[in-house]
Amino acid sequence: MGMKKVDIIGGGIAGLALAGVLDPGRFDVTLHEQRPQLPTVGTTLAMWPQAQRALSDLGILGAVRSRGAIIKSGALRSPSGEPMLSMEGEGLVGISRPELLKLLDTAVPDTVTRVARRVERTPRGAWLTVGADGVNSVVRRDMWGRRSAARPTAFLAVRGVVPGTPAPEDVGEYWGRGEIFGLAPAGDGTNWYASYRSDLGPDKVDVAEALDATRTRYARHSPAVQGVLAIATAENSLAQRIWTTPPLRRYVRSNVVLVGDAAHAMTPNLGRGACEALIDAVTLGKLLNELPLEKALAAYGRKRVLRTQQLRLASSLMGSVALAQGMQPLRDSLLKQAGKRIARSRERDRTSK
Ligand SMILES: Cc1cc2nc3c(=O)[nH]c(=O)nc-3n(C[C@H](O)[C@H](O)[C@H](O)COP(=O)(O)OP(=O)(O)OC[C@H]3O[C@@H](n4cnc5c(N)ncnc54)[C@H](O)[C@@H]3O)c2cc1C
Numbered sequence: 486m487g488m489k490k491v492d493i494i495g496g497g498i499a500g501l502a503l504a505g506v507l508d509p510g511r512f513d514v515t516l517h518e519q520r521p522q523l524p525t526v527g528t529t530l531a532m533w534p535q536a537q538r539a540l541s542d543l544g545i546l547g548a549v550r551s552r553g554a555i556i557k558s559g560a561l562r563s564p565s566g567e568p569m570l571s572m573e574g575e576g577l578v579g580i581s582r583p584e585l586l587k588l589l590d591t592a593v594p595d596t597v598t599r600v601a602r603r604v605e606r607t608p609r610g611a612w613l614t615v616g617a618d619g620v621n622s623v624v625r626r627d628m629w630g631r632r633s634a635a636r637p638t639a640f641l642a643v644r645g646v647v648p649g650t651p652a653p654e655d656v657g658e659y660w661g662r663g664e665i666f667g668l669a670p671a672g673d674g675t676n677w678y679a680s681y682r683s684d685l686g687p688d689k690v691d692v693a694e695a696l697d698a699t700r701t702r703y704a705r706h707s708p709a710v711q712g713v714l715a716i717a718t719a720e721n722s723l724a725q726r727i728w729t730t731p732p733l734r735r736y737v738r739s740n741v742v743l744v745g746d747a748a749h750a751m752t753p754n755l756g757r758g759a760c761e762a763l764i765d766a767v768t769l770g771k772l773l774n775e776l777p778l779e780k781a782l783a784a785y786g787r788k789r790v791l792r793t794q795q796l797r798l799a800s801s802l803m804g805s806v807a808l809a810q811g812m813q814p815l816r817d818s819l820l821k822q823a824g825k826r827i828a829r830s831r832e833r834d835r836t837s838k
Pocket of ligand 1: 494495496497498499500517518519520529530531602603604605617618619620621622623642644727744745746747753755756757758759760761762
């Protein structure tokens with residue numbers, strides 16, 4: 486039996502992970518990536534337990550754990566820093582995007598052909614074509630039509646890493662009126678992100694302009710938030726409009742399949758997009774290694790479509806709550822009540838042990 490030709494469009498998280506899982510003895514893989522090299526700037530991604538299993542399948546979980554940080558707990562805070570709800574960590578590992586991409590890259594076998602060029606039209610000659618080309622996917626546009634194209638949300642995401650680790654009492658997500666700010670340790674630095682309604686973009690956003698707007702917007706937040714924004718620079722920050730894709734019922738059309746953001750770009754509020762991209766890729770790769778094409782694609786759809794579309798919806802609902810404007814006082818009072826109830830039940834658990 487000859488080698489089966491697989492074209493993967495996009496060498497981000499999903500594309501690299503898939504190239505790392507496919508059996509090099511059975512598949513002749515070409516990875517098309519427009520970026521000439523891996524990025525060097527990027528913020529922390531939280532890896533949930535199922536994504537950690539995918540990293541384990543790729544043989545890089547140990548390296549991710551040793552280069553990342555275990556996230557033990559977090560808190561939802563008011564803009565002044567008062568905790569409204571604290572959460573115990575669920576064994577999450579935080580790793581910077583450039584570091585994760587570097588490790589995924591090491592898992593790609595030498596037999597994979599790399600093409601460093603932007604794909605303008607979906608190539609159709611291969612046994613299987615995979616759209617792993619992110620939120621503005623060319624593959625999705627070509628195969629699912631223009632109505633499936635990504636749309637900008639009203640929200641801007643500004644984020645970065647600054648020197649110095651944050652004090653534990655400052656770590657968490659600050660929810661204000663129509664704005665959030667996140668602060669977490671990242672190696673020997675502090676990972677931060679802010680999201681709020683903005684007219685900047687939607688395409689190229691000037692980082693210095695976005696930083697200025699963010700400083701003005703968060704001028705009344707806690708000193709910890711202002712301290713981080715005071716030392717953030719255009720060089721260690723990123724700014725972009727948040728885009729999402731409309732729902733899809735199927736991720737497969739003939740011998741073309743979508744993975745990651747190309748299939749289900751979601752708002753970042755649950756911190757799940759990169760995790761789901763990894764799980765998509767590893768699930769699809771393992772199925773292709775084991776089953777004939779049609780069966781593998783059908784099983785991939787069964788395992789991944791409903792789950793990721795639910796998360797896409799949940800993420801956007803979470804975004805509506807986090808970025809609430811008129812309902813903010815009610816939301817905060819409910820959060821505080823829930824926080825007290827959780828603290829009381831933790832105390833009961835502790836004393837009954
Ligand atoms: C502000 C923000 C914060 C986030 N925080 C988190 C978080 O904490 N945790 C989490 O799990 N997720 C998070 N996400 C989501 C996460 O970044 C994405 O879900 C993830 O990057 C998707 O991976 P992907 O491989 O599908 O797409 P991408 O990472 O976008 O990779 C696509 C790749 O395809 C390449 N490409 C695109 N078009 C072409 C083309 N035509 N030809 C060739 N190459 C092409 C691109 O250069 C890129 O390398 C966040 C997203 C945003 C915007």
